[in-house]
Each structure stands twice: as structure tokens, then as C-alpha cells.
Amino acid sequence: xxxxxxxxxxxxxxxxxxxxxxxxxxxxxxxxxxxxxxxxxxxxxxxxxxxxxxxxxxxxxxxxxxxxxxxxxxxxxxxxxxxxxxxxxxxxxxxxxxxxxxxxxxxxxxxxxxxxxxxxxxxxxxxxxxxxxxxxxxxxxxxxxxxxxxxxxxxxxxxxxxxxxxxxxxxxxxxxxxxxxxxxxxxxxxxxxxxxxx
Numbered sequence: 348x349x350x351x352x353x354x355x356x357x358x359x360x361x362x363x364x365x366x367x368x369x370x371x372x373x374x375x376x377x378x379x380x381x382x383x384x385x386x387x388x389x390x391x392x393x394x395x396x397x398x399x400x401x402x403x404x405x406x407x408x409x410x411x412x413x414x415x416x417x418x419x420x421x422x423x424x425x426x427x428x429x430x431x432x433x434x435x436x437x438x439x440x441x442x443x444x445x446x447x448x449x450x451x452x453x454x455x456x457x458x459x460x461x462x463x464x465x466x467x468x469x470x471x472x473x474x475x476x477x478x479x480x481x482x483x484x485x486x487x488x489x490x491x492x493x494x495x496x497x498x499x500x501x502x503x504x505x506x507x508x509x510x511x512x513x514x515x516x517x518x519x520x521x522x523x524x525x526x527x528x529x530x531x532x533x534x535x536x537x538x539x540x541x542x543x544x545x
């Protein structure tokens with residue numbers, strides 16, 4: 348007879364789709380292989396061994412059916428957090444004070460980066476009246492918009508990544524650099540390649 352409430356719930360409390368579960372197992376197994384290789388390199392240190400132990404523990408929790416359940420309260424860990432870091436063992440309610448501060452700091456930094464990537468206020472290309480309102484659902488999001496002047500026009504770019512928080516914010520933040528890099532001073536009003544995420 349199983350006495351643990353965690354044993355009675357499926358992986359991640361049933362909130363994760365089977366495809367996500369398979370994805371996480373594959374990611375963890377690949378991470379374990381890379382860590383084994385790194386462990387045998389000349390630059391190996393204790394942190395590699397500790398990370399390998401954490402990966403093995405996560406794979407064991409998958410096998411036992413307790414993966415995705417908080418080790419303190421046995422409630423479901425947020426699926427977005429598990430997808431971002433499958434080594435997470437506690438729900439947001441049971442993070443240590445240091446972990447909560449680190450998470451808040453990461454979210455604050457991501458929000459500042461996201462705001463800095465938005466079109467500059469007061470953009471007024473000839474012949475255009477430009478206005479926009481950007482309101483992420485949370486502190487940060489995976490939405491992206493930008494405006495670029497082109498020969499005789501204006502290019503409006505819009506992107507959206509599914510997910511929430513920092514991890515959804517990263518792909519648009521990375522992709523915004525491509526069209527901006529392609530605008531050298533000599534080509535500031537020329538045709539540009541659109542990023543792949545549109």
C-alpha cells in the first residue's frame with residue numbers, strides 16, 4: 348500500500364502533456380550523457396558531479412511517478428518552471444528566501460531587457476503616425492513588437508512565443524538582435540531580412 352500522496356498523482360499532477368513528459372525525459376537523458384563526458388575531462392570539478400546527481404535524481408522521480416511534485420507539500424510544481432528547469436524540486440510557495448530573491452532579480456532583469464527592446468517612444472517616420480501600447484500579462488512575456496523604417500514605408504514586426512515568464516521572453520529577445528544588426532549605417536533604410544520567428 349502506498350502511503351505517499353505524491354505516489355497517487357501522475358507526473359506533474361497530470362498538468363503536463365505526455366509529449367512534454369517525453370521531452371523532459373529525453374532532455375535529462377541527453378544532459379546526463381553530456382555530464383558523464385564532462386566528468387571524465389581534465390577540467391572536471393565537483394559541480395559537474397553534483398549536477399549529474401541532480402539529473403539522476405530527476406530521472407528517478409520520473410520513474411517513481413513523483414516528478415513534478417513539490418518535495419515539501421506534494422502539490423504540483425508549475426509546468427512552465429519544469430520545462431525551463433527539469434531539476435526543480437519545489438513549488439514557488441516553498442522556495443527558500445534566497446531562491447525567491449534570485450527569481451525576483453531574474454524577472455526584474457528580464458523585464459528591463461524587454462522594455463529596452465521595444466520601439467523607442469516618439470518614433471515619427473515621415474508620413475506615419477505611430478502609436479502602440481505594450482502590456483505584458485505578467486512581469487515579462489514572450490510577445491515582441493518592433494518598427495523599422497524602410498524605403499518609402501514602415502515595417503511592423505510582431506512575434507509571440509508560447510509560455511510565460513523569463514523563458515518565453517528569451518527567444519524574442521535573442522531574435523531581435525538579427526534585424527537590428529543588419530541595419531548598418533550604410534543600409535539604415537534598405538531592405539532587411541525578417542527574423543525567422545515571424
